[in-house]
Amino acid sequence: xxxxxxLSYSFGAIRLRKLRAGLTTLGVVIGIAAIVxxxxxxxxxxxxxxRQLHTGFAxxxxxxxxxxxxxxxxxxxxxxxxxxxxxxxxxxxxxxxNITDVETSMAIIQRVGWTGxxxxxxxxxxxxxxxxxxxxxxxxxxxxxxxxIPLNPENETIVVGKRVSDPWKNETLFCNANDNVEIIxxxxxxxxxxxxxxxxxxxxxLKEIGGFSAGGxxxxxxxxxxxxxxxxxxxxxxxxIIVKLKNDDKATIDNVSKAIKDAFSDQVSVTxxxxxxxxxxxxFSIIQxxxxxxxxxxxxxAGIGIMNIMIVSLMERTREIGILKALGMKNxxxxxxxxxxxxxxxxxxxxxxxASGWVLANVVAIVFRGGGGAFTGNQAAxxxxxxxxxxxxxxxxxxxxxxxxxxxxxxxLYPAWRASKLKPVEALRYE
Amino acid sequence: MATIVEAANLKKTYMLGKIxxxxxxGVNLKVESGDFLAILGPSGSGKSTLLNLIxxxxxxxxxxxxxxxxxxxxxxxxxxxxxxxxxxxxxxxxNLIPRFTARENVExxxxxxxxxxxxxxxxxxxxxxxxxxxxxxxxxxxELSGGEQQRVAIARALANNPKFLVMDEPxxxxxxxxxxxxxxxxxxxxxxxxVTIIMVTHDQHLAGQSKKLVQMxxxxxxxxxxx
Numbered sequence: 045x046x047x048x049x050x051l052s053y054s055f056g057a058i059r060l061r062k063l064r065a066g067l068t069t070l071g072v073v074i075g076i077a078a079i080v081x082x083x084x085x086x087x088x089x090x091x092x093x094x095r096q097l098h099t100g101f102a103x104x105x106x107x108x109x110x111x112x113x114x115x116x117x118x119x120x121x122x123x124x125x126x127x128x129x130x131x132x133x134x135x136x137x138x139x140x141x142n143i144t145d146v147e148t149s150m151a152i153i154q155r156v157g158w159t160g161x162x163x164x165x166x167x168x169x170x171x172x173x174x175x176x177x178x179x180x181x182x183x184x185x186x187x188x189x190x191x192x193i194p195l196n197p198e199n200e201t202i203v204v205g206k207r208v209s210d211p212w213k214n215e216t217l218f219c220n221a222n223d224n225v226e227i228i229x230x231x232x233x234x235x236x237x238x239x240x241x242x243x244x245x246x247x248x249x250l251k252e253i254g255g256f257s258a259g260g261x262x263x264x265x266x267x268x269x270x271x272x273x274x275x276x277x278x279x280x281x282x283x284x285i286i287v288k289l290k291n292d293d294k295a296t297i298d299n300v301s302k303a304i305k306d307a308f309s310d311q312v313s314v315t316x317x318x319x320x321x322x323x324x325x326x327x328f329s330i331i332q333x334x335x336x337x338x339x340x341x342x343x344x345x346a347g348i349g350i351m352n353i354m355i356v357s358l359m360e361r362t363r364e365i366g367i368l369k370a371l372g373m374k375n376x377x378x379x380x381x382x383x384x385x386x387x388x389x390x391x392x393x394x395x396x397x398x399a400s401g402w403v404l405a406n407v408v409a410i411v412f413r414g415g416g417g418a419f420t421g422n423q424a425a426x427x428x429x430x431x432x433x434x435x436x437x438x439x440x441x442x443x444x445x446x447x448x449x450x451x452x453x454x455x456x457l458y459p460a461w462r463a464s465k466l467k468p469v470e471a472l473r474y475e
Numbered sequence: 476m477a478t479i480v481e482a483a484n485l486k487k488t489y490m491l492g493k494i495x496x497x498x499x500x501g502v503n504l505k506v507e508s509g510d511f512l513a514i515l516g517p518s519g520s521g522k523s524t525l526l527n528l529i530x531x532x533x534x535x536x537x538x539x540x541x542x543x544x545x546x547x548x549x550x551x552x553x554x555x556x557x558x559x560x561x562x563x564x565x566x567x568x569x570n571l572i573p574r575f576t577a578r579e580n581v582e583x584x585x586x587x588x589x590x591x592x593x594x595x596x597x598x599x600x601x602x603x604x605x606x607x608x609x610x611x612x613x614x615x616x617x618e619l620s621g622g623e624q625q626r627v628a629i630a631r632a633l634a635n636n637p638k639f640l641v642m643d644e645p646x647x648x649x650x651x652x653x654x655x656x657x658x659x660x661x662x663x664x665x666x667x668x669x670v671t672i673i674m675v676t677h678d679q680h681l682a683g684q685s686k687k688l689v690q691m692x693x694x695x696x697x698x699x700x701x702x
Contacts, residue, residue, distance in 0.1 A: 369556065
C-alpha cells in the first residue's frame with residue numbers, strides 16, 4: 045500500500061470519530077501548550093535578566109568584597125572572610141592596581157539611609173564612588189538624563205537615580221536636578237545611635253536603567269563623592285572594590301581573581317560578571333528542565349489517553365482489520381495505519397499546542413506586566429519594574445513538535461502492534 | 476485444466492476453551508481452474524474451516540493445503556498476505572467498510588496491492604458496471620440494500636483479478652428474490668468470465684447451479700457430485 049493511501053486511510057478513520065479524536069488531541073494540546081508556555085516564559089525571563097545584567101554589569105569588571113553584599117550571593121570561590129574581622133580599606137585599591145591586567149580599581153562605600161526633600165523621606169542606598177572612574181567603568185548606565193556627570197564634584201554634589209527623582213512614576217517628582225535634598229544616615233556605632241545629616245545638591249538625575257541592579261548603578265541609589273562618603277560615614281573601610289580589567293578573557297578574569305585573593309590572603313571574595321552570568325544561566329537551565337518536566341507529565345497523561353483511545357479503537361475495528369487482512373494487507377501496513385492515526389493526532393495537537401502555548405505565554409507576560417506595575421507603583425524606589433518578553437526559540441518549537449509526535453507514536457506502538465498481530469480468521473469472527 | 480486448489484489429508488484442530496475440536500479430519504479435495512464448486516453441509520461439519528484454509532486465512536494443523544502448488548503451511552504472515560491478494564473473498568455479512576462508498580470499497584484491495592489512484596478508480600467503475608451498480612457507486616453501504624451490498628462485495632472480490640473466489644454463504648443474508656439475482660451474477664461470472672468459484676452454502680437452489688458439489692459431515696467430505 046502506498047504511503048499516501050495509508051495516510052488517507054488513517055485520516056478517514058480519525059474523521060469518523062471526530063469528537064473522540066478531538067478530545068484526544070486536546071490532551072496533547074494541553075501538554076505541549078504547557079511546555080511551550082513555561083519554556084518561552086523562562087527563556088524570555090532569562091533573556092531579560094541577562095540583558096539587564098549585561099547593561100548594569102560590565103563583563104570586564106570584577107567585584108572584590110569581604111563576603112557581604114553581592115559577593116555573598118554569587119561568590120565564585122565561596123571563600124568569605126567577614127567573620128575573621130578582615131576589613132577592606134579604600135586604600136586597598138593601590139594593591140589591586142599593581143596586579144597585572146588590572147586597568148584601574150575603585151572603592152565603593154555603601155549605606156542604607158534616607159533622602160529627604162523637606163516633606164518626605166525616601167529610603168535610599170547612599171553610595172560613595174569616584175564619579176570619574178565609576179562613569180568610565182559603567183559608561184552605559186552611569187549616565188545623566190540630561191547634562192553630564194560632574195567629574196570634579198564638590199562635597200555636596202550628588203547624583204540620584206531615576207527612581208529617587210521620580211519614585212511614584214507620575215508627574216510628582218521627589219527631587220530634580222539643581223534641587224537640594226537632605227542626606228540622612230543613622231550611625232549605629234555610637235550609643236545612642238545618632239542621625240548624621242547634610243544637604244546635598246542634586247547635580248544630575250541618572251537616565252533610567254530599568255530592572256534590578258547587581259553591582260552596577262541602580263535607579264534607587266543616591267551617589268555621593270567617595271571623599272564625602274569617607275568623612276560622612278566616618279570610615280576608611282569600603283564595602284567593595286570594583287576592578288576594571290584590560291580585557292574580559294576568561295584567562296584574565298581567572299588570573300586576576302586569583303591574584304587578588306592571594307594578595308588579601310584569601311580573605312576577600314572576587315565576583316566576576318561573567319561568572320554570575322554563567323551561574324544564572326545554569327540556574328535557568330535547571331529551572332527550565334524542572335518546569336518542562338512538570339509540563340511533560342501532562343503530556344504523559346495525554347500519551348496514556350492516546351493509548352487508551354487506540355485500544356478502544358482497536359477493539360471496535362477488529363472486524364475491519366480482519367477484512368483488511370483478508371484483502372491482503374500485511375501486518376506492517378496495519379501497524380502503520382494505527383501509528384499514522386496517532387501521529388496525525390500528535391502532530392495536530394503539537395501544532396495547536398505550540399500556538400496556544402505561545403499565546404498563553406504572552407497573556408501571562410501581559411498579566412505579569414500589569415500586576416508588576418501595580419506592585420512597583422508604591423515601591424518604585426526599591427524595585428524596578430521588569431518586563432518579560434516570552435521567547436519562543438526554533439529549538440523549543442521543533443522539540444515540542446518532536447515531543448508531541450514522539451509521545452503519540454510511542455503510546456500507540458502497543459495497540460498498533462496488537463492490531464497488526466490479529467489473526468484474520470479470529471478478527472473476521474469478532475462481533 | 477490446471478489445479479488451483481489441492482487439499483491432501485487436511486486436518487484442522489482448534490481449541491474450544493480447553494477442549495480440542497477436530498474441525499477437519501482428513502479432507503482431500505481438488506479444484507480446477509474454471510470450476511464452480513459448492514460445499515454443502517450442516518452447521519459444525521467443517522465447511523467454513525475448510526473455506527478459511529482454502530482462502531489462506533488460516534493454516535492447517537496437519538496435511539497439505541496447496542494453492543497453485545504452494546504449500547500454505549510453509550508461508551509466513553507476509554507471504555500469506557501476498558497470497559490472499561490473489562484470492563477474492565465474499566462473506567455472508569458483506570464485510571464492506573462502512574465509511575467508504577461502494578467505489579472506494581471496490582478500490583480498497585487495489586490500494587492494498589499498490590495500484591495508482593487513476594487505475595483503481597477506472598477498474599472499480601468497470602467492476603461496478605459488471606455487477607450492475609455503476610449508478611450507485613457513490614453510495615455508502617448503509618444506503619444500499621443487502622443485495623446491492625453483496626454485489627459491491629463481489630465486485631471488490633474481483634478487483635485484483637483473483638485466481639479464484641471464495642464465497643461464504645453469499646446469499647445467506649439476503650431475501651430470496653435478491654438471492655436469485657446474486658446467483659445469476661455468480662453463474663454469469665463463472666460461465667462468461669471463467670472465474671473459478673469455491674462456495675459454502677446452505678442454499679440448495681444455489682448449490683444446484685454449481686458444476687461440482689461437495690457434501691461435508693463431521694469434518695469429512697462424504698459425497699462429491701458433478702452436476
